[in-house]
Amino acid sequence: MSFQITENCVKCGKCFEICPWKAIKENKDDFYIATELCADCGSCASICENSAIVPEHYKTKFK
Numbered sequence: 936m937s938f939q940i941t942e943n944c945v946k947c948g949k950c951f952e953i954c955p956w957k958a959i960k961e962n963k964d965d966f967y968i969a970t971e972l973c974a975d976c977g978s979c980a981s982i983c984e985n986s987a988i989v990p991e992h993y994k995t996k997f998k
């Protein structure tokens with residue numbers, strides 16, 4: 936299991952700053968989670984004010 940950044944992201948960068956595992960990466964246009972680095976701690980999901988970070992299976996389920 937891992938977390939994913941969805942289209943609700945407003946690119947504030949908070950999750951990028953707080954991830955203890957440096958698993959959140961910055962693209963030219965957006966942020967994404969490098970799943971191989973993510974430790975599933977959930978910190979990013981709880982800090983995101985836009986509820987833009989969800990467990991991967993959650994997004995898949997509601998696609």
Ligand code: SF4
Pocket residue numbers: 940943944945946947948949950951966982983984985986987988
């Ligand atoms: S904290 Fe939420 S809105 Fe901000 S960059 Fe991360 S996913 Fe996007």
Ligand code: SF4
Pocket residue numbers: 938953954955956957958959968972973974975976977978979980
């Ligand atoms: S769940 Fe934890 S380790 Fe994974 S991206 Fe979010 S803050 Fe980083």
